[in-house]
Amino acid sequence: MDMHGYNSAAKALDDAPAKPAAPASPVSAAAFELVRQLATDLSGNPLELPSYPEVALRVQRVLSDPGADTGRIARVIGAEPVLAAHVLTMANSAACGVRGQPTSDLRAAVNRLGADTLRTAAIAFALGQLRKAAAYRGIEKELSALWQHSAQWSATSFVVARAAGRFSPDSAMLAGLVAGVGRLYLLTRGREFPALLADVATWQAIERDWHTNVARAILETWALSEEVIAAATGWESAADDPRKTAQLADVLAVATLLIDLRAEPDPLCAAAAAHRPLARLGIAAEACGALLEQSAAEVAALRAALGQ
Numbered sequence: 001m002d003m004h005g006y007n008s009a010a011k012a013l014d015d016a017p018a019k020p021a022a023p024a025s026p027v028s029a030a031a032f033e034l035v036r037q038l039a040t041d042l043s044g045n046p047l048e049l050p051s052y053p054e055v056a057l058r059v060q061r062v063l064s065d066p067g068a069d070t071g072r073i074a075r076v077i078g079a080e081p082v083l084a085a086h087v088l089t090m091a092n093s094a095a096c097g098v099r100g101q102p103t104s105d106l107r108a109a110v111n112r113l114g115a116d117t118l119r120t121a122a123i124a125f126a127l128g129q130l131r132k133a134a135a136y137r138g139i140e141k142e143l144s145a146l147w148q149h150s151a152q153w154s155a156t157s158f159v160v161a162r163a164a165g166r167f168s169p170d171s172a173m174l175a176g177l178v179a180g181v182g183r184l185y186l187l188t189r190g191r192e193f194p195a196l197l198a199d200v201a202t203w204q205a206i207e208r209d210w211h212t213n214v215a216r217a218i219l220e221t222w223a224l225s226e227e228v229i230a231a232a233t234g235w236e237s238a239a240d241d242p243r244k245t246a247q248l249a250d251v252l253a254v255a256t257l258l259i260d261l262r263a264e265p266d267p268l269c270a271a272a273a274a275h276r277p278l279a280r281l282g283i284a285a286e287a288c289g290a291l292l293e294q295s296a297a298e299v300a301a302l303r304a305a306l307g308q
Helices: 003-015 026-043 054-063 070-078 082-091 108-114 115-130 141-164 169-178 181-190 195-200 199-220 226-240 248-260 266-271 277-279 283-304
Strands: none
Touching: 003 277, 026 181, 026 195, 026 199, 054 070, 054 082, 054 115, 070 082, 070 108, 070 115, 082 108, 082 169, 108 277, 115 141, 115 169, 115 181, 115 283, 141 169, 141 181, 141 248, 169 226, 169 248, 181 195, 181 199, 181 277, 226 248, 226 277, 248 266, 248 277, 248 283, 266 283
């Protein structure tokens, strides 16, 4: 073929209608649409969990107000009887280090507990309510599993922080509770795409890529401290981080290790020996088994106080 013929043939190919692309699978199409929605969510207004109880938001706002006194905080909490009961339970819990006579007075309970514990109580109440929301029918099983893990994580983070003695156990408890909030938000959005939720590999990839940024956006909207936000969104990389200084994220990483291997003492000891967060917290690897045994009752009590 001469050059003219080659050019004519090339032009004919260029001018020919494109071959229709193969239709995307339903799962791929759903994944594309969810990711598009997530990108829009993160670039817009402050991010909130759908159906999140207003009273929990009011508690978080009043706790962030330096001018709020005990009476005002107690009034906001007392507007929701179930939340008030959570606060009283935590205020009377020996697991939280409370001493003295039990109290049924909400103002006294607020005085006993720190701001982070009150935030934990409000968020635990809110997450418990979300599981019952009519809008989330169809994903109750997933929500329940995530809530149970969050409660276990929160309680275990509390006892790890107390054992290490380097960070506030109340802050650790709060960070453990909210560390799964990104995945929770993704679940609430994913309910619109049941085929996507059913595809485990694709769903896990979306969670891996998006949950941290989503969590940070929500926790910033809730005006939590940067220390808590950094721990809740950074614990996954703590084991690979070569830094020497301990951070609150290390507490969550150690709590995760203890939860994942609590029924396997030999693998736990082997993993703990090379676990950087554990070393940074100054907890001996051989102490992990004893820590689990000694804290089992406290973890159970804290989970009950959280309303699990």
